[in-house]
Amino acid sequence: xxxxxxxxxxxxxxxxxxxxxxxxxxxxxxxxxxxxxxxxxxxxxxxxxxxxxxxxxxxxxxxxxxxxxxxxxxxxxxxxxxxxxxxxxxxxxxxxxxxxxxxxxxxxxxxxxxxxxxxxxxxxxxxxxxxx
Amino acid sequence: xxxxxxxxxxxxxxxxxxxxxxxxxxxxxxxxxxxxxxxxxxxxxxxxxxxxxxxxxxxxxxxxxxxxxxxxxxxxxxxxxxxxxxxxxxxxxxxxxxxxxxxxxxxxxxxxxxxxxxxxxxxxxxxxxxxx
Numbered sequence: 001x002x003x004x005x006x007x008x009x010x011x012x013x014x015x016x017x018x019x020x021x022x023x024x025x026x027x028x029x030x031x032x033x034x035x036x037x038x039x040x041x042x043x044x045x046x047x048x049x050x051x052x053x054x055x056x057x058x059x060x061x062x063x064x065x066x067x068x069x070x071x072x073x074x075x076x077x078x079x080x081x082x083x084x085x086x087x088x089x090x091x092x093x094x095x096x097x098x099x100x101x102x103x104x105x106x107x108x109x110x111x112x113x114x115x116x117x118x119x120x121x122x123x124x125x126x127x128x129x130x131x132x
Numbered sequence: 133x134x135x136x137x138x139x140x141x142x143x144x145x146x147x148x149x150x151x152x153x154x155x156x157x158x159x160x161x162x163x164x165x166x167x168x169x170x171x172x173x174x175x176x177x178x179x180x181x182x183x184x185x186x187x188x189x190x191x192x193x194x195x196x197x198x199x200x201x202x203x204x205x206x207x208x209x210x211x212x213x214x215x216x217x218x219x220x221x222x223x224x225x226x227x228x229x230x231x232x233x234x235x236x237x238x239x240x241x242x243x244x245x246x247x248x249x250x251x252x253x254x255x256x257x258x259x260x261x262x263x264x
Contacts, residue, residue, distance in 0.1 A: 001207040002177045004185055006199065011186045013204075015178040021170050023155055025182035032190055038153050040183035040250050043175050045134045046147040050157035051172035053136055054143045058164055070138040072145075076258065083252035093264040108264050118172050120215035123257030126208065132225040132240050 010034045041076065041086070049074040049091060051118040055111035056093065056104070063107070065099030142166045173208065173218070181206040181223060183250040187243035188225065188236070195239070197231030 004013045011032045013025040024037025049072040057070055071094045076086035095104055136145045143164045145157040156169025181204040189202055203226045208218035227236055
């Protein structure tokens with residue numbers, strides 16, 4: 001469970017998970033934010049890239065790799081009219097250290113096709129229940 | 133554009149947006165994390181709740197509401213087997229202050245049906261392009 005509370009400023013919210021970690025959700029000043037934290041659409045990209053990066057790191061380690069770095073760059077292209085959903089997402093994965101390229105590729109494919117729960121939620125939408 | 137870099141510890145990553153905001157992406161120790169930040173699936177919930185909360189706050193203000201609080205609680209039910217995608221997401225929206233209930237409901241509906249770009253991305257999947 002995650003809860004978000006309005007911070008009292010602009011349209012900025014503070015999100016908290018059950019362990020007490022906090023994230024500021026905000027947007028640029030032109031849209032009424034204070035530009036002090038990640039925008040929701042960027043958090044969607046973080047969520048997806050984080051999920052795949054963690055999968056890849058876990059899987060290549062099991063194959064004996066010793067990574068010294070793992071970087072994921074991700075960007076989305078938005079629909080020009082409402083809803084401004086992502087119509088394309090591009091990402092780039094770069095690893096450094098001692099590993100076999102085939103193991104990295106296999107780890108990526110396993111994440112994409114089997115393990116990444118964020119990717120599997122996008123495109124196979126859950127049921128939604130709300131109370132307001 | 134968002135970039136994620138392995139922090140050098142466990143399977144923890146540091147995400148950075150173009151404005152330089154940072155978020156720690158992590159997971160519980162049982163899964164190889166350090167439990168120092170939000171897990172990817174929770175960030176997906178933050179992204180969705182943040183998007184809707186910002187829409188609602190912006191829209192009800194335009195209708196003259198003076199909210200003193202806005203809280204969104206959101207939780208997901210995961211598929212028991214891989215991929216452990218969300219099969220159900222429940223959220224609860226509570227507002228305090230001086231507003232008309234019909235305006236709050238209308239703002240929620242506009243977010244859900246027209247504006248929320250995160251919700252519209254879930255279920256209408258973008259194209260993906262990758263380089264590894």
